[in-house]
Amino acid sequence: MNSTLTALAIMFTQLSLVAFGGGNTILPEMHRQVTDVHQWLTDADFAALFALAQAAPGPNMMVVPLIGWHVAGLSGMLVSTVAIFGPSSILTAFALRLWRRFKGNPWRQAVQAGLVPVSVGLVAASAVLIVQAADHTWVLVAISAAVALVATRTRIHPLWLLAAGAAIGWSGFGQ
Amino acid sequence: MGMALRDGERAGMEFPPATAAAPTVGELFRGFLLLGLTGFGGVLPLARDMLVERRRWLSGPEFTELLGLCQFLPGGNIINVATAVGMNFRGIPGAFAALIGLIAAPTAIVIALGAIYARFQSDPHVVHMFAGLAAAAAGLLVSLAIKIALPLRRRPIAIGIAVICLIAIAFLQWPLVPIMLVLAPISIVLTKRMGI
Numbered sequence: 001m002n003s004t005l006t007a008l009a010i011m012f013t014q015l016s017l018v019a020f021g022g023g024n025t026i027l028p029e030m031h032r033q034v035t036d037v038h039q040w041l042t043d044a045d046f047a048a049l050f051a052l053a054q055a056a057p058g059p060n061m062m063v064v065p066l067i068g069w070h071v072a073g074l075s076g077m078l079v080s081t082v083a084i085f086g087p088s089s090i091l092t093a094f095a096l097r098l099w100r101r102f103k104g105n106p107w108r109q110a111v112q113a114g115l116v117p118v119s120v121g122l123v124a125a126s127a128v129l130i131v132q133a134a135d136h137t138w139v140l141v142a143i144s145a146a147v148a149l150v151a152t153r154t155r156i157h158p159l160w161l162l163a164a165g166a167a168i169g170w171s172g173f174g175q
Numbered sequence: 176m177g178m179a180l181r182d183g184e185r186a187g188m189e190f191p192p193a194t195a196a197a198p199t200v201g202e203l204f205r206g207f208l209l210l211g212l213t214g215f216g217g218v219l220p221l222a223r224d225m226l227v228e229r230r231r232w233l234s235g236p237e238f239t240e241l242l243g244l245c246q247f248l249p250g251g252n253i254i255n256v257a258t259a260v261g262m263n264f265r266g267i268p269g270a271f272a273a274l275i276g277l278i279a280a281p282t283a284i285v286i287a288l289g290a291i292y293a294r295f296q297s298d299p300h301v302v303h304m305f306a307g308l309a310a311a312a313a314g315l316l317v318s319l320a321i322k323i324a325l326p327l328r329r330r331p332i333a334i335g336i337a338v339i340c341l342i343a344i345a346f347l348q349w350p351l352v353p354i355m356l357v358l359a360p361i362s363i364v365l366t367k368r369m370g371i
Contacts, residue, residue, distance in 0.1 A: 014352070016249065016250060017249050018249055018351060018352055018355055019249045019250050019251070020248075020249050020355070020359070022246070022250075022251050022252045023251045024316065024319065026351065028344045028345060028348075028351065029344075029350065029351035029352075032348060032350065032351075036348075047309045047313070048292060048305050048306075048308075048309055049289065049292075050309065050312060051305060051308040051309035051311075051312040051313075052285060052288045052289055052292060052305075052308075053285055054308075054312035054315060055288065055308060055312070056281055056284045056285040056288055057211060057212055057213060057214045057218075057280070057281055057284065058211045058212075058214055058218065058277070058278065058280065058281025058282075058284070058285075059211070059214070059218055059251045059253050059254055059277065059278065059281065060251065061251045061254065062278075062281045062282065062285045063285075065278075065282045065285060065286065066285045066286065066289050069286050069289060070289060070293075077282070077286065081278065081282065085250070085251075085254055085274060085278065087250075088248065088249050088250025088251070088254065088255065089250065089254065089255065089258040089270065089274060091248055091249065091250070092244075092245065092248050092250065092255040092258045092259055092262075093258060093259070093262045093267075093270060095244065095248055096244070096259055096262060096263070099244050106367070107367070108247075110363055110366050110367035111247070111363050112243070112246075112247050113363075113366045114359065114362040114363030114364070114365070114366035114367070115247070115359060115362065115363070116327070116333065117327060117330075117332075117333040117334070117336035117337040117340070117362050118336060118337070118340055118355065118358050118359050118362050119323070120320070120323050120324050120327060120333075120337040120340075121336065121337035121338065121339065121340025121341045121344070121358075122340060122344065122351075123316075123319060123320045123323055124320040124324065124337065124340075124341045124345070125340065125341045125344035125345035126316060126320070127313070127316045127317045127319070127320040128341070128345040128346075129344075129345055130312070130313045130316050131313045131316075131317065133309075133313075134306070134309040134310050134312070134313040135310055135313065136306070140306060140307070140309075140310040141310070143307055143310035143311055143314065144310045144311070144313045144314040144317065145314065146314065147310070147311045147313075147314025147315055147317075147318070148314040148315070148317035148318045148321070149318075151314065151315055151318035151319075152318040152321050152322060158315055161311050161314065161315065162308060162311045162312060162315070164311065165307040165308050165309075165310050165311025165312070165314070166304045166305075166307050166308040166311065167304075167307070168307045169303045169304045169305065169306050169307015169308060169310070170300055170303060170304040170307065171303075172299065172300065172303045175303050175306065
């Protein structure tokens with residue numbers, strides 16, 4: 001139990017500090033650690049927890065407390081939450097003071113611009129892995145494709161799309 | 176970074192102050208609590224609405240610059256925004272109030288949903304419902320990837336770096352940290368040299 005909590009703390013602290021570009025960029029590494037390295041969850045469980053976190057309000061990293069809770073109960077949830085939000089927040093607090101000093105520095109702009117393609121690749125990788133984990137039947141593939149299309153082309157609220165996916169799933173159609 | 180400049184001692188920043196008074200620790204907690212509760216499918220657009228238009232803790236340019244800093248740093252963008260806003264107005268207690276306010280309600284809700292999932296996961300309807308929900312959530316993520324990739328479409332080198340990153344992570348399943356340590360500096364140097 002204690003070693004599980006330690007492993008959760010170390011894993012999420014590392015992820016917190018490398019989450020350049022936000023929560024979605026660390027999803028593939030989180031998936032690899034949780035399902036493969038530590039084998040706490042199956043692929044399908046990971047996809048389900050990710051979906052739950054997407055359905056809930058709030059920041060897009062809410063899958064982390066949920067994984068912690070699933071792996072080690074309340075203490076797992078608390079350890080994971082502190083580990084994922086603490087280190088990056090402390091860094092932000094310190095960086096706030098340095099930020100003004102580098103304002104207008106061409107390297108600051110280069111770093112900012114240079115990280116963009118990497119974040120794009122990371123988010124695309126997250127999408128590939130989550131689609132692989134979530135879509136086992138042609139109906140599920142169709143739901144993902146339709147949601148991706150509608151969410152890209154319109155400004156409809158994402159919650160409607162999640163609700164539609166859940167409703168089609170509930171009906172059992174094609175499953 | 177001109178955020179908390181309501182009083183003379185912290186003056187000398189670039190932006191004119193927003194019109195409202197600096198929020199207290201309690202107001203920071205309540206503001207971000209409400210934000211966490213209402214932010215379905217992305218908190219960031221709502222965050223601007225609350226901080227700039229409704230509560231007027233920040234001016235528009237202050238918010239944009241703050242967001243730029245928060246995107247540049249690791250961690251969730253909105254998590255970093257909450258920390259930075261709290262820190263600027265009320266120091267460390269303010270940062271805690273904003274951060275805890277933001278994640279408290281979503282954490283409780285997500286755990287409740289997880290408990291429902293665990294309790295009913297033998298019911299085929301529930302299993303199918305969550306399968307459909309997971310497929311829709313995956314579709315949203317695909318859409319996000321498309322939206323953030325589109326601005327790169329006329330930048331072949333940037334596309335190349337993004338594709339290498341995608342293949343290394345999703346298909347070769349290499350670990351993230353070494354990939355970041357190699358690709359990020361290469362990308363930054365190429366961006367600086369070639370203006371891609």
